[in-house]
Amino acid sequence: MPYLNINEVESGVISLAAAFPKAELVQLPEPTFEGRTCHALRIGTHRLEPKPAVVLIGGAHAREWGSSEILVNLAADLLHAHTGGTGLAYGGTSFTSAQVRTIMEELDVVVFPLVNPDGRNYSQTVDPMWRRNRNPARSGGNPAAIGVDLNRNYDHLFDYRTAFHPLAPVRVSDDPADPDQVYQGPEPFSEVETRNVRWLLDRFTRTHWFVDVHSYTQKMLYVWGDDQNQSVDPAKNFRNPLFDGKRGLKDGLLYAEFVDEGDADDSAVLAERFCEALKGVRGTEYTPEPAFDLYPTCGTSDDYAYARHILSDQEEEKILAFTIEWGTAFHPPWAEMKKIVLDVDAGLVQFCLTAAA
Amino acid sequence: MPTAYTILRVRVTAQDADTLRALLRDARPDVGGRIGQNPDGSLSFDAYVSPEQAQDLAREGVSVETIEDATANGRARQAEVGEGDRFAAEDAVPQGLALKVQDI
Ligand SMILES: [Zn+2]
Numbered sequence: 106m107p108y109l110n111i112n113e114v115e116s117g118v119i120s121l122a123a124a125f126p127k128a129e130l131v132q133l134p135e136p137t138f139e140g141r142t143c144h145a146l147r148i149g150t151h152r153l154e155p156k157p158a159v160v161l162i163g164g165a166h167a168r169e170w171g172s173s174e175i176l177v178n179l180a181a182d183l184l185h186a187h188t189g190g191t192g193l194a195y196g197g198t199s200f201t202s203a204q205v206r207t208i209m210e211e212l213d214v215v216v217f218p219l220v221n222p223d224g225r226n227y228s229q230t231v232d233p234m235w236r237r238n239r240n241p242a243r244s245g246g247n248p249a250a251i252g253v254d255l256n257r258n259y260d261h262l263f264d265y266r267t268a269f270h271p272l273a274p275v276r277v278s279d280d281p282a283d284p285d286q287v288y289q290g291p292e293p294f295s296e297v298e299t300r301n302v303r304w305l306l307d308r309f310t311r312t313h314w315f316v317d318v319h320s321y322t323q324k325m326l327y328v329w330g331d332d333q334n335q336s337v338d339p340a341k342n343f344r345n346p347l348f349d350g351k352r353g354l355k356d357g358l359l360y361a362e363f364v365d366e367g368d369a370d371d372s373a374v375l376a377e378r379f380c381e382a383l384k385g386v387r388g389t390e391y392t393p394e395p396a397f398d399l400y401p402t403c404g405t406s407d408d409y410a411y412a413r414h415i416l417s418d419q420e421e422e423k424i425l426a427f428t429i430e431w432g433t434a435f436h437p438p439w440a441e442m443k444k445i446v447l448d449v450d451a452g453l454v455q456f457c458l459t460a461a462a
Numbered sequence: 463m464p465t466a467y468t469i470l471r472v473r474v475t476a477q478d479a480d481t482l483r484a485l486l487r488d489a490r491p492d493v494g495g496r497i498g499q500n501p502d503g504s505l506s507f508d509a510y511v512s513p514e515q516a517q518d519l520a521r522e523g524v525s526v527e528t529i530e531d532a533t534a535n536g537r538a539r540q541a542e543v544g545e546g547d548r549f550a551a552e553d554a555v556p557q558g559l560a561l562k563v564q565d566i
Contacts, residue, residue, distance in 0.1 A: 107542040116549040117556045124555045170539075182558030194561040201565050229543045233536025234469055234492070234510050274483045276493070284515075285490045322495040355479065399479060399497045399505065400486060435494060436539040446559050 107439045108170055109177065111141070111226045114219040117177045118144045125184045127151075127209065134304055135297040137223045138240045143301060145217035146180050147309075150210050158213040158309040159457055160424075162302055162406070163318035165255045167224025167235045168435045171442045172318040175431065176218035179450045183208060195451035198385035204458055211461040215309055220298050221255055233436065236286040238298055243281040243291060250282035253290040256317070257402070259303075259409035260293035262331050262343055262352070269331075270360075273353025274400040289404050299406075306410060306424070314375070314460050315410040315426040316453070322430040323391045325379050325452070327372035328364060328411045330396035331403055335361035336369055343412065353401035362397075368411075372425050375459050379429075382455030386448045396428060427456075471532040472516050475506045477523040482507075489519055 109117065122130035127150055133143040149156060161179070163172030186193050187209045192201045208214065219225060223239040237252030244250040257277045262268040265275050281288045294300050306312055328334075331343065332352050341348055342363045351359040376393030383391050396407060410426035429452075432445045471494065476482035482497070482505045491509035498506050510532055511519065520526045548554060 106548060107544050108539070109548075110544045112547050113544050113549060116547050120549045120555040177556050178558045178560075180558075181556035182560045182562075185558055186560075186562050189562055191562040192565055193558075194563045195559075199563065203565075229540055233540060234532060236492075272483070274486045276486075278490075283490060285492050320495075322498075324496065399482060430496065433495070436536065438539070439542045443559060450558075450560065 108229070108436075108442070109174055110229060111219065111222045114164070114173045114177060114222070115144060118146050118180070118218060121180055121184060122146055125188060127187065128180070128184055131215070131305070133217070133301040135301055137297055138238065139223040141222045143217070143219060143222060145215055145305060148180055148183055148209065148214040148216070149212055152210070155311050156211065156213045157460070158215055158312040159314040159316070159460055160215045160217070160305060160309060160312050161316045161318065161453065162217040162220055164219040164225055165221050165298065165317065165406070166319055167221055167228040167237065168233060169320040170225065170229065170436045171320065171431065171445060173218040173225070174442065175318055175446050175449045175453075176216045178446050179453050180214075180216045182450060182454070183214065193454060195447045196386035198382050198451040198455070200454055200458070207461055208454070208457045212457060213309060213311070214457060215305065215312075217302070217305060220302060224252065237288065238296060240296060245281070247282055252288070253296050254287045255296055255298050256319070256406055257287055257289040257404040258294065258296050258299045259404050259406050261405065261408040261412055262403040263289065263293045265403045267349050268343070268403065269353040269401065270351055275353055276400045276402050277404060293404065302406065306413070310422070312424050315407065315424045316456070317406045317428045318449070319428055319430050320435055321432045323389065323433065324430045325376040325391050325393045326396040326407070326428040326430065327376050327393075328396060328408055328426055329362040330405050330408050331362055331401045333361040333397050334364045334369060334395050336364055336366035339363045342415075344415070355399055368423070368425060372427070375425065375456055376427065378459045379452040379456045383448045383452035386451045387444065389448050391452070467533060468513060469510050469532045470513060470516055471529040472509050472511060472519070473506055473527045473529055474509050474519055475500070475504050475525045475527070477504050479505060481523040485519065485521070485524055491515065491519060
């Protein structure tokens with residue numbers, strides 16, 4: 106079976122909810138510009154007391170097709186194995202039926218496999234390299250200026266001209282026609298797709314882990330993305346205007362983003378477990394590391410998700426946040442993509458098990 | 463397919479971080495994946511650009527190597543996208559790709 110078209114991602118999710126009582130269909134509140142309604146699935150056994158949740162999203166970037174397949178198949182694996190009382194084998198990595206049961210009983214696993222159906226449809230039928238959504242509001246009639254980069258539209262250091270050093274090569278733009286396809290939109294959460302993700306995090310108030318599935322480069326990334334991490338000087342943080350104009354330089358000593366040391370350690374362990382289980386499948390090496398690279402980012406889902414508890418000052422709302430960059434190309438031949446789905450799903454089952462522990 | 467619609471995947475290698483930063487700031491290519499460091503200290507990333515843009519990226523301290531015709535490969539992948547709805551039948555559900563195995 107080849108790649109899923111956008112109707113099949115939706116019907117796959119809906120059919121799982123219909124077939125398995127332990128899967129609850131969650132309809133996202135806002136339809137897309139082209140009028141599509143999105144769905145997520147909450148997977149897990151029902152319990153009276155609320156459970157901690159892992160929220161996994163994919164398909165925000167239109168051309169990174171396999172992200173949706175990774176999440177639909179992850180949900181299907183867990184549901185079939187739990188109902189059949191079996192374990193799961195992904196190549197050389199396997200999980201027992203008891204481990205599957207642990208995930209289903211201890212966690213709510215929330216999968217939202219296709220955040221950006223309009224963009225995926227355009228990429229699958231017109232321009233394979235399309236990245237953004239299809240909102241034309243700021244295009245001024247220029248087809249090349251349609252759409253917003255959803256993973257720059259979250260509310261984290263959105264005003265990058267103020268926040269970052271003038272020489273920092275921030276990978277974002279306020280120009281709708283930017284050829285790097287990283288137009289951030291006119292304001293944070295201007296897009297229905299990012300508002301849907303925010304709604305999901307608001308709805309599952311016990312979300313403690315968040316994973317955004319992207320491609321490519323074979324990495325498992327954790328916060329922060331705007332600068333290097335440090336755990337010694339809490340004053341150096343994204344909210345502090347004293348450091349406006351100083352963020353985002355790799356080698357500079359001007360600034361590094363504060364992260365609680367325990368969170369940094371926990372994030373690293375989760376990312377490492379993910380990579381170990383993934384490697385066990387067929388030997389593919391993914392690298393666990395903080396998201397900041399040579400170029401900083403802003404307005405991304407992972408930094409936003411982790412920053413929420415800092416802004417609300419509610420420790421119990423803390424979300425450890427991750428971005429997977431699977432594979433080495435945006436849309437490999439399906440025969441290769443199937444192997445990548447097995448790789449990443451093995452990593453994600455282990456990620457959930459580690460979270461549940 | 464007219465040239466104007468051809469997008470190449472190219473590997474761009476800059477001799478050092480300053481050259482790379484300047485290139486990203488000035489040329490703003492559509493970057494795919496993340497930046498990698500090579501053993502000799504140079505830095506590489508993939509870009510998705512027209513043949514003309516690819517020529518413009520090349521400069522002092524920067525080399526550009528064509529990896530593939532991304533448009534042609536993208537069209538081939540579009541032919542691998544499902545048609546209709548494979549889950550339309552009442553009993554059709556995603557099966558997952560892992561083997562469902564009994565505990566030993
Ligand atoms: Zn992406």
